[in-house]
Each structure stands twice: as C-alpha cells, then as structure tokens.
Amino acid sequence: FVLPGTVFGVPATNGLEVRTVFLFCAAWTLVFSIPLLLRVPEIAKTPGLKKESILRSYIALWGQLKSLYAQAPDTLKFLISSAIYRDGLAGVFTFGAVLGSLAFGFSQTEIIIFGMAANIVAGIGAVIGGRIDDVVGSKNVIAGSLIGLIVAGFGVFLFADAGVITYWIGGLALCLFVGPAQASSRTFVSRFAPEGREGEVFGLYQTTGRAISFLSGFFWASAITIAAVATGNENTTIYGVLGLMVILIVGLGLLLRVNPNPQVKYAN
Numbered sequence: 001f002v003l004p005g006t007v008f009g010v011p012a013t014n015g016l017e018v019r020t021v022f023l024f025c026a027a028w029t030l031v032f033s034i035p036l037l038l039r040v041p042e043i044a045k046t047p048g049l050k051k052e053s054i055l056r057s058y059i060a061l062w063g064q065l066k067s068l069y070a071q072a073p074d075t076l077k078f079l080i081s082s083a084i085y086r087d088g089l090a091g092v093f094t095f096g097a098v099l100g101s102l103a104f105g106f107s108q109t110e111i112i113i114f115g116m117a118a119n120i121v122a123g124i125g126a127v128i129g130g131r132i133d134d135v136v137g138s139k140n141v142i143a144g145s146l147i148g149l150i151v152a153g154f155g156v157f158l159f160a161d162a163g164v165i166t167y168w169i170g171g172l173a174l175c176l177f178v179g180p181a182q183a184s185s186r187t188f189v190s191r192f193a194p195e196g197r198e199g200e201v202f203g204l205y206q207t208t209g210r211a212i213s214f215l216s217g218f219f220w221a222s223a224i225t226i227a228a229v230a231t232g233n234e235n236t237t238i239y240g241v242l243g244l245m246v247i248l249i250v251g252l253g254l255l256l257r258v259n260p261n262p263q264v265k266y267a268n
Contacts, residue, residue, distance in 0.1 A: 061207070064200060074259045075192045075201060081258060082185050083208040084215065085146055085251025089178050091216025091244045092149070093118075096171060102237040103160060104167040114171065121172045122179040129180020130187075138188035139260040145181035146252040149174055153245045160238045219243030 011017070052060065069076045100106040100114060125145075133141045156170035186205075193201035223243030227236035 064204065068194075068197070068201070068204070071197075072192065072194050075194070077254070078188060078192055078258045079201075079204055079208045081251055081254035082188075082205070083212050084254060085142075085248055086182070086185065086209050087213055087215045088244050088247035088251060089149075089181055090213070091220060091247065092153075092174050092178055094216065095220055095240060095244070096174075099156075099237060099240065100167055100171070102235060104164050106164070106167070114168070117172060118175040122175045124179070125176040126179030126183045129183055132180070133184050133187060137260055138184040138191065139255070139258065141180050141184040142188065143252060143255060145177040145184070146248055146255070148177035149181070150245055150248050150252070152177065153241050153248070157238060157241045157245075215247055216244060219247055 065076065096118065097111050097115065100111050106114065129141050129145065152170050152173035155173070156166055159166045159170070189202060189205050190198070220240040220243045223239045223241075223246075224236050227239035228234070
C-alpha cells in the first residue's frame with residue numbers, strides 16, 4: 001500500500017496510503033478473529049464472583065503478588081526480570097525505524113523493506129529457538145538470546161561509521177534474537193505457573209510488562225540527551241542503542257538469578 005508503483009500502491013494524498021494500511025490491518029484482525037470466536041470453546045466462569053471497583057482490583061492485584069511470592073518466589077522473580085528485558089525487546093522494534101532513518105540515512109522505502117526483512121528474520125529465529133528450547137530449556141534460550149542482542153547492539157553502536165551495512169547486519173541480528181527471547185519467555189511462564197494459577201500468572205505476565213513499558217523510551221531518550229550534552233553534536237541518535245542495551249543487561253542479570261527448576265509450595 002505504501003510503496004509507490006506496487007500492485008497495491010495508493011496515492012500519497014493527505015496520508016491516504018498510510019491510512020489505508022490501518023484499514024487493511026483492521027480487516028485482517030476481524031477476519032482472522034472469526035475462527036477464534038466461533039471454534040474455540042469458552043471457559044466457564046467461576047460462580048459467585050462479584051464485580052470489583054478499580055481500587056479493589058489493584059488491592060487484589062497486590063494480594064496476588066504477595067501470595068505468589070509466598071508460594072512460588074522464583075515465578076515472581078521471573079515476572080520482574082522478564083518485564084524489564086521484554087521492554088528492551090519492544091524498544092528494538094519501536095526505535096529501529098528511528099535509528100535507521102536518523103542515524104543511517106535510510107529512506108522511507110528502505111525502512112519499509114528492512115521492516116519486512118526484520119519480521120521474517122524474527123520469525124525464523126523464533127522457530128529455531130523453539131527447537132533449541134526443547135533441548136536446553138527456556139531459561140538458557142532466553143539468556144542466550146539476550147546475550148546475542150547485547151553483542152549485536154554494541155556492534156551496531158561501535159561500527160556505525162561503516163554505514164548502512166552495519167544497520168543491515170546488526171539490525172537483522174537483533175531481530176534474529178528477539179523472536180526466541182519472546183517465544184521462550186511465554187513457554188517459561190507456562191512451566192513456572194503453579195497448578196491452578198496458570199491464568200492468573202499469565203495475566204500478571206502481561207500486567208508487569210505494561211507497568212514498566214516506559215523504560216525503553218526513557219532510556220533511549222536519556223542516552224541521546226546525555227550524549228548530545230557531552231559531545232556537543234546535534235545528531236546523537238546512535239547513542240540511543242546504549243540505553244536499550246542497559247535495559248537488556250539489567251534484565252539478563254535478574255534472569256540469571258531465577259531458578260530454572262523452582263520449588264512451588266502448596267497448602268496441605
């Protein structure tokens with residue numbers, strides 16, 4: 001839709017080509033949601049549950065976190081570590097286009113082509129990581145992926161002067177490791193969840209990730225700002241990579257403290 005001269009090329013009038021993409025995504029979501037709505041059976045709701053206010057729901061959330069720490073402390077440790085490094089993973093995709101455009105001079109067309117390649121590479125990485133996960137375990141796959149991301153990220157920063165080849169090689173390497181890190185994180189959650197609390201733990205997995213979703217943007221902007229002040233240069237976008245690497249390093253450090261075979265306490 002966006003690229004000029006393609007089969008689906010749309011006139012670039014008043015942003016029509018971009019707005020058309022939103023309509024296509026909405027139709028795609030609707031069509032492929034129909035089998036889910038019609039074929040997947042609904043889980044019966046728990047009888048006797050009462051509606052809660054927003055305040056009561058947050059109080060209940062705090063109670064869930066405390067009880068989870070008492071029953072399965074390593075599960076809570078993983079939720080915290082994954083919330084941090086997953087925000088770093090999100091930052092790789094979120095600011096990838098910004099980095100390519102401002103730091104490496106990519107055009108809109110080149111950014112779109114790179115985005116397509118990035119998603120394909122991430123999918124391939126997820127498939128490969130899934131196979132390795134069955135052999136070495138989810139924690140090892142996540143840790144290895146984070147190490148790969150950190151190495152690739154520092155590579156992009158150190159060899160930025162080499163030009164666009166650095167962005168293509170380093171950027172796709174980052175995407176290669178994002179896929180298995182995300183996929184194995186979900187697998188790890190399913191193996192970590194205490195029996196009977198699977199839905200609750202997956203809900204906490206999403207909630208903890210959203211709670212600190214500001215980290216990647218904050219560290220990205222802070223690194224660029226500090227570099228601009230320290231160096232006096234106007235374009236210090238490349239330093240934003242270092243901000244994302246800090247998040248991944250912290251997340252990796254916390255992940256390494258998680259027991260891959262946690263002990264779960266059950267009431268007698």
